[in-house]
Amino acid sequence: MNLQLLISGTSMGFVYGLIAMGMVLIFRSVGIMNFAQGEFLMFGGYICYMFNRIFNIPIGISLILSSLIMGVVGAIFMRTAYWPLRKAQSKAIIVSAMGASIVLKEGARIIWGSIPVSMDKVADGTAKVSTASIQWQYVAIIVIAAFLMALVYILLEKTFIGHIMQATAQDQYMASLIGIPVIVSIGLTFALSAMITGVGGGLLAPIFFLNNTMGMTSGAKAFAAIVIGGFGSVPGAIIGGLIVGLVEAFGGAYISTTYQLVLIYIVLVLVLMVRPQGIFGDRIQEKA
């Protein structure tokens, strides 16, 4: 029982970690919290469903294809919802991201219908470990998510493109002075963020059915993960995601399933009270 919860909680935690990481990448790059990140998860899941069930492509290839398409979606999102507003107040960008999230949600409903759908698992069957039975899908989620996170780390830290993206995140004006095309660099960041989040959707769909309103709850949990882990910190997002996943799994089993989300946010508020900058966050001095 406990082992089962541990595995399912960890794998959900990794998915929340993926969403949270996507948000943090965008936040570090442009200083804006993306309120449509949960919708990326939903949309990615649906695109994966389309390849897998409608075009009958094997799930592994569907995941890769859907992540590529999500990259394009992310770039379009950046060009339409963020770029024209980059000099406006941040609340205008928040509202336009909300508009974009409505568009994605309703677009998915109009294209794929509002009936919850499912698709193939990456790994079928269950493993028996003493009394616990563990779905292989959970293990696959953990492996794939960890692989993606490592990939993003290598991309950002070891490659030229990653350095360009980090330079833009630090100072857009300076980056433009040394010849970095800022719009391309930010577009790449959004694309990367949408890609990893979209894969999360494809991994989640076989366990929980896909529907067009799932983005909001997953997005809310990812917020909690980011704030618990520390705003703007990538390792913080992953650890925060794990904490949220585990609290959800164990709280659901031992306390109450109806209060799962409430429980997560109580943990969040407690963390904020004790350590307002989160686990990995730095205390930032406010500028006048």
Place this chain on the structure above:
Amino acid sequence: MKERFKSIRLTNVVIVAAIFLLCMLIPSQTSSYMLRVLNIAMITYLCVLSVYVLLGMCGQNSFAQAGLWGIGAYITANVVMKLGYSSITAFIISVIGTALFTFVIGFAFFRLRMYYFTFATVGLMTILNGLFMNWKEATGGALGISNIPEFRVGGFVANTETSKYFVILATVVLISLSLKFLFHSPLGRSFMAIRDNEIAANCLGINSLLTKSIAFAISGALCGAAGALYAFLSGYLSYQSFTYQQSTMYLIMIMLGGTISPVGAVIGTLIISLLQEWVRPLQNYMQLIYGAGIMILMIVQPEGILGGGKVIYDKYIKPKKTSTKNG
């Protein structure tokens, strides 16, 4: 500076007078269905006004407004039905109760700044919605509370749509007027000082934690009033009304209208509430168009309709002499 305030106030008066005349004529001209839509719109307006106080005046963004609205509604339902108090008492208890609740919460939450506060309110909203759904004794759980008695004072019972309309209208007008006082009071000015620059406001001797908590409490009181009115109007409360989506709707409404004045709240609420009714035939694509519309509006005019109007006014209508450089 003074000139600008004066001119804005004058336009406000004209617009308010016109709307008031219109409001008096409406009940005799429209169907009771349309009146119900307007009643709901006016209650929504109160909630949007609460966002205006918090975001437009004090610069803090909260996503918990729909939850606070729910608190007001459930307090009224419980006080009227379980304790048997009169409608007016229930209304006052709702307003004060919600204000106290938000003040205490604000005192804790405003230790967090900016984004962190916003996220804490998203959390609060989620917790409140969970409570409304599951706390059977106070909220009726998933079934909700039904058969809430109508608003009554002495022999007057607001049981028709028209009488409800006038009760709500009177409350809305009273609250809007008292908000005008707030706008020009020292407290209101300290809100705006915090919005413009919190550190500078602190240097002027404003206790920003206390002031922000008071702003949150005032917005809570507005939501509480809206909740009480909603309970009397609909007679039935369900947790499905008080959701995070509703809170985002309020933000969208105020951004659509413009955050520089309560008139923005009126414009935003009216446009979105009526739009939802008028485009019913397009129901299937309505939400999509609406989302795209919000994006386009934010791109074209990030300050909202009122902000756009002000730019045009400053540029073309206002006498050239006073039109100094405008930020």
